[in-house]
Amino acid sequence: MKTVLLIDFGSTYTKLTAVDVDNETLLGTAAAYTTVQTDINDGLKAGLAALNKKTGHSTYDECYTCSSAAGGLRMVTSGLVPELTGEAARLASLGAGAKVVGVYAFQLTEDDLQDIQDSNPDIFLLVGGTDGGNTECILHNARMLASIKPTFPVVIAGNRTAARQCQRILEGCDVYVCPNVMPKFGVLKIEETQKQIREIFLNRIIQAKGLSKATELLSDIMMPTPSAVLQAMELLAQGCDGEPGIGELVAVDVGGATTDVYSVADGMPEHMNTVYKGLPEPYAKRTVEGDIGMRYSIQGIVDAAGIDRVSRLSGLTCQRAEELIADLKEHTDKVPNGDPELEALDFALASLAIEEAVTRHAGTIEETYTMMGQTFVQEGKNLTKVQQIVVTGGSLIHTARTEQIAAFAQYSPKKPASLRPKQADVWVDRTYILAAMGLLSQHYPKTALRIMKKELEFYGNSEQADSRRRVSETASGSAEPVAHG
Amino acid sequence: MIVENKKKVLVIGVIGADVHAVGNKILYHAFTEAGFEVVNLGVMVSQEEYIAAAIESAADAIVVSSLYGQGELDCRGMRQKCDEAGLKGIPLVVGGNIVIGKQKFEEVEKRFKDMGFDRAFPPGTAPETTIEALRELLHMDGEQV
Numbered sequence A: 001m002k003t004v005l006l007i008d009f010g011s012t013y014t015k016l017t018a019v020d021v022d023n024e025t026l027l028g029t030a031a032a033y034t035t036v037q038t039d040i041n042d043g044l045k046a047g048l049a050a051l052n053k054k055t056g057h058s059t060y061d062e063c064y065t066c067s068s069a070a071g072g073l074r075m076v077t078s079g080l081v082p083e084l085t086g087e088a089a090r091l092a093s094l095g096a097g098a099k100v101v102g103v104y105a106f107q108l109t110e111d112d113l114q115d116i117q118d119s120n121p122d123i124f125l126l127v128g129g130t131d132g133g134n135t136e137c138i139l140h141n142a143r144m145l146a147s148i149k150p151t152f153p154v155v156i157a158g159n160r161t162a163a164r165q166c167q168r169i170l171e172g173c174d175v176y177v178c179p180n181v182m183p184k185f186g187v188l189k190i191e192e193t194q195k196q197i198r199e200i201f202l203n204r205i206i207q208a209k210g211l212s213k214a215t216e217l218l219s220d221i222m223m224p225t226p227s228a229v230l231q232a233m234e235l236l237a238q239g240c241d242g243e244p245g246i247g248e249l250v251a252v253d254v255g256g257a258t259t260d261v262y263s264v265a266d267g268m269p270e271h272m273n274t275v276y277k278g279l280p281e282p283y284a285k286r287t288v289e290g291d292i293g294m295r296y297s298i299q300g301i302v303d304a305a306g307i308d309r310v311s312r313l314s315g316l317t318c319q320r321a322e323e324l325i326a327d328l329k330e331h332t333d334k335v336p337n338g339d340p341e342l343e344a345l346d347f348a349l350a351s352l353a354i355e356e357a358v359t360r361h362a363g364t365i366e367e368t369y370t371m372m373g374q375t376f377v378q379e380g381k382n383l384t385k386v387q388q389i390v391v392t393g394g395s396l397i398h399t400a401r402t403e404q405i406a407a408f409a410q411y412s413p414k415k416p417a418s419l420r421p422k423q424a425d426v427w428v429d430r431t432y433i434l435a436a437m438g439l440l441s442q443h444y445p446k447t448a449l450r451i452m453k454k455e456l457e458f459y460g461n462s463e464q465a466d467s468r469r470r471v472s473e474t475a476s477g478s479a480e481p482v483a484h485g
Numbered sequence B: 001m002i003v004e005n006k007k008k009v010l011v012i013g014v015i016g017a018d019v020h021a022v023g024n025k026i027l028y029h030a031f032t033e034a035g036f037e038v039v040n041l042g043v044m045v046s047q048e049e050y051i052a053a054a055i056e057s058a059a060d061a062i063v064v065s066s067l068y069g070q071g072e073l074d075c076r077g078m079r080q081k082c083d084e085a086g087l088k089g090i091p092l093v094v095g096g097n098i099v100i101g102k103q104k105f106e107e108v109e110k111r112f113k114d115m116g117f118d119r120a121f122p123p124g125t126a127p128e129t130t131i132e133a134l135r136e137l138l139h140m141d142g143e144q145v
């Protein structure tokens, strides 16, 4: 029997997963509080002890790790036009598993430079201009960056005509040149840049953050955690040699501070009468909503949905909901633990977090009437035909109402312009194995896929989820929309 | 040393809510054939889209098509937006069936020139004529493209 240990160094928890590769089974999972400030080894040791107790093993044949500790991979990007190369840079960074802490377009100003220095990113992504197109902006931005003598690495992935000149301008800094993220108008080419970002992350950042000490004993860190999750989702959707995937999917991870949404789907217009506008989006797309989270970003949910809806969905009065929310903001580690009021509130918050985050991730469709009748304009990805939704996150896995919450990821006639899945099955990652399976997939894709199919809890067709959601909402006296008309 | 002879870049598309796609495709091929680098935005293109594409691709000219008769409305303010976006002086040309019905073309042309377009073309202008006019406008006379 060959055993593999998979470790995810998170910002608050170190999560461990052990698998038996030969028998394609999960041996066990464990988590321990991470203490990056002091010594990451403490958390790791505690986690390992707990895991070993469950698995009955004390050593493992192989070990792979990913990390989002110490703030994860923090990036700042600059492009030319916000909707074009600006957006291409942002999508490339998010897909590489980064936390994007600054997005700039057009020419950088002195004030921008000050902000960039203050945010002190792990990597700066400098793009702008299609190949043979505008060079002025990226050259200006390279000169501006050079003037602050950046201590962070700079990845240049803009107009190829200007790339080498940018490199010379930034001589003496840690500079990498990649192919243009938008070589032609409307063509997104981000894979090479993402690979480079990941490499820098491994070589430089892990060491700078003192994570190498912990991992020396075990193995090198392979990638940022979100990147591992994205790879797991691609594998789950597409399958691999000898094992079919489950098809196009949307995945949502509702965390305490952020909500991550992944889609592995083509998303192009379905009908001839629909015109696509804007930058085509990546097949495997990740977005992060930094203002949507169950504890640190609880206010963002309320701001987006309104306290009335929180109240309606939870069955609590507005005043009571506000009191509890104020308390949760203070005590971010509080969990419902059987308290019916908190359970009801978390149910409402998680539902609204999913609704908001997936709405922002999905594309939109707009109807325009021309003299010949209807025409449609689509922007972003059309996910209406996606039939699988994967959900995870504490508030979803520690409740019996997961299906009902997940139903909020779906299309709603109240927001017909939002192209969310119309009818989907729900899969729940109760054991928190997605990142681990992304890691495992690097060497054992078939095993990783089979374990995911076995371990993710399947909730069948959401038609049922819908009716359950309907019941729950009428029971709490709500007038919420129902997914299917 | 091989000097890279940079092709002139044209941004083309059909403006507004106009879905007439055939002429646009013909122009794309004709312009490409004639040695231009063409960024084709297709149909239903907003002023902002032309401008964004022209900035990124450092375009030499924007070629607007309008077939369904609402060209005048759709083109209004485009020159000002170009100025605002830093595309000062970029050649703007328009053609197709840019206004409704039969109107004296000199008057139509004058109205479009007043709006800041460099050239406006009457219905039925052939691709060859269009290319000739663009070469003249971009000072490409005699240049091998």
Ligand code: B12
Pocket: A370, A371, A372, B017, B018, B019, B020, B021, B022, B023, B024, B026, B027, B063, B064, B065, B066, B067, B068, B069, B070, B093, B094, B095, B096, B097, B098, B099, B100, B101, B121, B123, B124, B125, B126, B127, B130
């Ligand atoms: C096919 C067609 C349609 C199809 C389009 C299908 C499609 N997706 O392409 C459909 C049925 C959808 C349609 C709808 C409409 N149409 Co229609 N349509 C036509 C038709 C018959 C042919 C167009 C065509 O493809 N021509 C062939 C191509 C090669 O020529 P072209 O488009 O003119 O382009 C050439 C030149 O104009 C020039 N050119 C184009 N752009 C530029 C730019 C510059 C700078 C230059 C120099 C030259 C240039 O070069 C091109 C290549 O040679 C014309 C009539 C006609 N015979 O032209 C009417 C016509 C264009 N339509 C017309 C109208 C009114 C409409 C509708 C508003 C109403 C209706 N009754 O249906 C709707 C509008 C829909 C919308 N939102 O856009 C009118 C426009 C009247 C006007 N401008 O005064 C026309 C002229 C018919 C008419 N005589 O009334 N239409």
